[in-house]
Structures are given as C-alpha cells and as structure tokens.
Amino acid sequence: MLTKRIxxxxxxxxxxxxKGVNFINLxxxxxxxxxxxxxxxxxxxxxxxLDISATLEGRKTTLEMVLKxxxxxxxxxxxxxxxxxxxxxxxxxxxxxxKVSINSSAIKRPELINELSAKFGSQCVVVAxxxxxxxxxxxxxxxxGSIPTELNLFNWAKEVEMRGAGEILFxxxxxxxxxxxxxxxALSRLSTELHIPIIAxxxxxxxxxxxxxxxxxxxxxxxxxxxxHFGEIKIHELKENLRKNNINVRL
Amino acid sequence: MNIVIIDYGAGNTKSVQFAxxxxxxxxxxxxxxxxxxxxxxxxxxxVGQASNAMQMLxxxxxxxxxxxxxxxxLGICLGMQLLCNTTEEGHTQGLGVFxxxxxxxxxxxxxxxxxxxxxxxxxxxLFLGLKNDAYMYLVHSYYAEICEHTISQTNYGLNYSSALxxxxxxxxxxxxxxxxxxxxQILNNFLTL
Numbered sequence: 387m388l389t390k391r392i393x394x395x396x397x398x399x400x401x402x403x404x405k406g407v408n409f410i411n412l413x414x415x416x417x418x419x420x421x422x423x424x425x426x427x428x429x430x431x432x433x434x435x436l437d438i439s440a441t442l443e444g445r446k447t448t449l450e451m452v453l454k455x456x457x458x459x460x461x462x463x464x465x466x467x468x469x470x471x472x473x474x475x476x477x478x479x480x481x482x483x484x485k486v487s488i489n490s491s492a493i494k495r496p497e498l499i500n501e502l503s504a505k506f507g508s509q510c511v512v513v514a515x516x517x518x519x520x521x522x523x524x525x526x527x528x529x530x531g532s533i534p535t536e537l538n539l540f541n542w543a544k545e546v547e548m549r550g551a552g553e554i555l556f557x558x559x560x561x562x563x564x565x566x567x568x569x570x571x572a573l574s575r576l577s578t579e580l581h582i583p584i585i586a587x588x589x590x591x592x593x594x595x596x597x598x599x600x601x602x603x604x605x606x607x608x609x610x611x612x613x614x615h616f617g618e619i620k621i622h623e624l625k626e627n628l629r630k631n632n633i634n635v636r637l
Numbered sequence: 638m639n640i641v642i643i644d645y646g647a648g649n650t651k652s653v654q655f656a657x658x659x660x661x662x663x664x665x666x667x668x669x670x671x672x673x674x675x676x677x678x679x680x681x682x683x684v685g686q687a688s689n690a691m692q693m694l695x696x697x698x699x700x701x702x703x704x705x706x707x708x709x710x711l712g713i714c715l716g717m718q719l720l721c722n723t724t725e726e727g728h729t730q731g732l733g734v735f736x737x738x739x740x741x742x743x744x745x746x747x748x749x750x751x752x753x754x755x756x757x758x759x760x761x762x763l764f765l766g767l768k769n770d771a772y773m774y775l776v777h778s779y780y781a782e783i784c785e786h787t788i789s790q791t792n793y794g795l796n797y798s799s800a801l802x803x804x805x806x807x808x809x810x811x812x813x814x815x816x817x818x819x820x821x822q823i824l825n826n827f828l829t830l
Binding site: 457460461479484506508509553606607 | 649651652655656658659684685686744746747748749750751752753754755772774776777778792793812814815816817818820821
C-alpha cells in the first residue's frame with residue numbers, strides 16, 4: 387500500500403540553510419547537503435528546499451547546492467521559491483531536482499502550469515498554495531502570504547489540477563507557526579474534491595497533529611520545518627507512532 | 638566496466654548517474670548507437686510523457702537499436718514502460734520487448750501515484766539481498782499489468798508489475814536511484830550481474 391509521506395522543509399538563502407536549524411550533532415547545520423543527508427538517513431520520505439534568495443547571484447549558488455544535494459542524497463527532493471519560467475525549471479531539473487514547486491508565478495500566469503506539465507510531466511510540477519480564512523472564506527495569498535488575491539482556495543486548487551499539476555502543497559497561513567495542528571477541515575475537503583496528492587503544511591507541533599492530518603485531514607503527505615529542525619519531533623519516533631495508529635508509513 | 642545511460646532528452650539522467658557514482662561506478666551519458674551497443678550495461682531512464690519520449694527515441698534512431706541489445710539493459714520508470722508493447726499514454730506503440738500493455742490507473746485513485754510503496758513476489762537476482770515488501774519510490778500514472786515477465790508486484794488499487802524481466806532486459810517502475818539504500822541495492826545488483 388502507498389505510504390503517507392513525512393517531508394522536512396529547509397529554507398535556503400544563497401545556498402545556505404537559514405532560520406532555526408538547530409541540530410546538535412552536526413558540524414555545520416548551515417550546510418543544506420549535510421542536513422539533507424541527515425534527514426534521509428533518519429527516515430524522511432522526501433525533502434523540500436525553499437529558496438528565499440533575493441539576488442540572482444544567490445539563486446546561482448542555490449543551483450550549485452541542488453547539484454550537490456542530488457549527488458549525495460538518495461531520496462527525492464523538491465525545490466521551490468522564485469521559479470517563474472520553463473528555463474528556471476529546466477536548470478533545476480538538470481541539476482538533479484526531482485520536482486519543482488511554483489506559487490506566485492502560477493497565480494500571475496496560470497498557463498505556466500500547463501506549459502511545465504506538458505514539457506516536463508505532471509509528476510514534477512508541485513503547485514504551492516498559501517491561503518487563509520477571510521470572513522469564513524479560504525482566500526489564496528501571494529508573495530509568501532502577504533498579498534491577498536480574489537482566488538478561492540478550492541476553486542484555485544481545482545484549476546491547478548485541471549491545468550496539470552501533479553501535487554498540491556497547501557499551507558494554511560492561519561495555522562503556520564502556531565504549532566496548533568494542521569488545517570484539517572480544508573485539507574480534507576481538498577483531498578476529497580481533488581484527484582491529485584495533497585501535502586499538508588503549517589501548524590505541526592506534536593505527533594498527534596500528524597496523526598490527525600492523515601486521519602481527519604486525509605492528507606497524503608505532511609510537511610514541517612521547525613519541529614524537525616529543533617529535534618522536537620524525531621522522524622523515526624513520529625513514524626512509529628503513526629504506524630501504531632494504523633497509518634501506513636515507510637519504516 | 639563500461640556503463641552507458643541512454644541520454645535521449647527524456648529523463649532525469651543526472652540522478653541515475655549520481656546514484657551510480659555513489660556505488661563507485663562511472664557511467665557515461667550517450668545517445669550514440671555504437672557507444673550504446675558496445676556498453677557492458679545499459680540503463681534506459683525516462684520521465685515525462687510517453688509519446689514525446691518515443692518520438693525522441695525515433696528521432697535518434699534508438700528505437701531500432703534498443704530492442705536488439707544483448708547486454709543487460711535496465712529500463713527505469715518511463716524507460717520500463719517504453720519497453721512494453723503499448724501504452725495508453727498518448728496511444729503510444731512501445732518497443733515490444735515486454736509482451737504487456739501499459740494502462741492508466743483508475744480515476745477512483747489519486748493519480749499520479751506518488752510516494753513510497755512496497756514491492757512483493759520478488760522473483761529475480763535483481764532483488765538479491767532485499768526483503769519482500771521493501772519500500773521503493775514511485776511516481777507514475779500508468780502501470781504495466783501482471784504478465785509472464787513480472788518479477789515484482791506492487792499494489793495501488795490493484796496488483797501490477799513493478800518490475801519486469803525478459804532475457805537480458807530488466808524494467809523497474811520505481812526509481813532505484815531515489816529509493817534510499819534498498820534502491821541502491823537493486824541498482825548495484827544490476828551493475829554487478
């Protein structure tokens with residue numbers, strides 16, 4: 387049976403890991419390659435690198451990092467952040483990334499999803515959606531969640547699927563950073579109404595939150611950053627607990 | 638040993654190449670017929686859309702070369718599917734090495750199947766040292782049915798062929814290059830056949 391996936395997310399700036407990575411036993415926790423290998427060995431199913439570099443030079447460094455990760459890491463990984471063209475995707479895939487994640491660029495020009503899935507295949511096109519509730523409606527936001535759009539989460543998710551996305555990474559901005567659990571109601575609706583895998587993101591704080599997002603949120607995968615980076619949740623222990631709850635995981 | 642990864646423009650050749658490096662092998666990427674014919678081992682990767690990939694094979698004339706190879710050949714993912722008779726994806730005629738049809742998963746499932754699933758009913762030296770129900774990483778919307786060439790099965794809505802073998806030809810639906818140490822074991826088994 388297909389297993390549920392656990393995905394640590396690493397923020398990358400100018401080829402280095404940023405923000406709150408606090409592994410005790412690592413010589414250089416700022417080195418994404420070292421971290422990625424560590425996570426692969428600890429049982430992570432996939433990795434996501436989010437490039438937050440602001441400069442062209444920084445992005446070039448990230449491309450070199452992608453190559454190094456591909457050289458040394460034996461599990462799949464996705465790269466997201468600032469991707470807006472076929473050329474961007476081509477360079478990332480050629481450097482060894484398995485999938486790319488697009489967000490704002492897909493909202494600005496939805497045809498990009500069609501173009502990417504036609505050229506590279508749906509399997510490598512992840513569309514990330516940031517949304518929060520405004521007057522009871524889930525509204526999609528741009529630019530890391532700072533700019534609201536007119537798009538309704540569920541309508542946009544369906545459009546994204548129709549245009550050829552292979553997977554959706556949904557981050558609830560209402561839950562992100564709260565460590566209070568994932569947005570399971572919205573996730574469950576996405577999972578039921580769509581026919582592509584849904585990755586839950588935002589709100590992970592405890593092992594129970596992961597149990598809930600798989601059982602109640604019907605998510606196919608769960609992504610988290612700080613709980614893993616600070617060692618608050620160990621991946622192996624998490625997976626053992628998921629299995630105890632009859633959730634199928636790779637152990 | 639002379640290992641060639643077929644580079645025809647439809648594959649994540651880099652990942653396969655890196656995985657071989659990690660095992661201490663140094664494969665070359667090539668679409669040159671003679672280089673491929675003279676190799677000790679041939680890896681035939683592939684991601685993307687079947688009919689496009691087939692067109693690229695035809696453009697380079699490799700469609701007539703690959704089925705005639707006599708050394709061990711390993712098709713990975715779309716590479717495996719292209720070695721089959723036909724695929725429903727783009728109504729594509731395959732290379733016909735494996736006498737089986739490739740069909741689309743049912744719409745009642747999430748498609749593509751994406752993630753880690755188990756392989757069982759293992760029946761080949763390709764799986765030497767592996768346990769039944771080992772986890773492999775898979776990403777695909779189409780599957781090969783169970784047939785006389787099936788050497789491993791996986792279940793997603795139904796049991797299908799996650800690996801095939803006929804004479805010197807092997808095909809795996811999963812990505813050994815991305816399937817942790819167990820995947821590396823399979824790749825190593827192939828490279829040391």
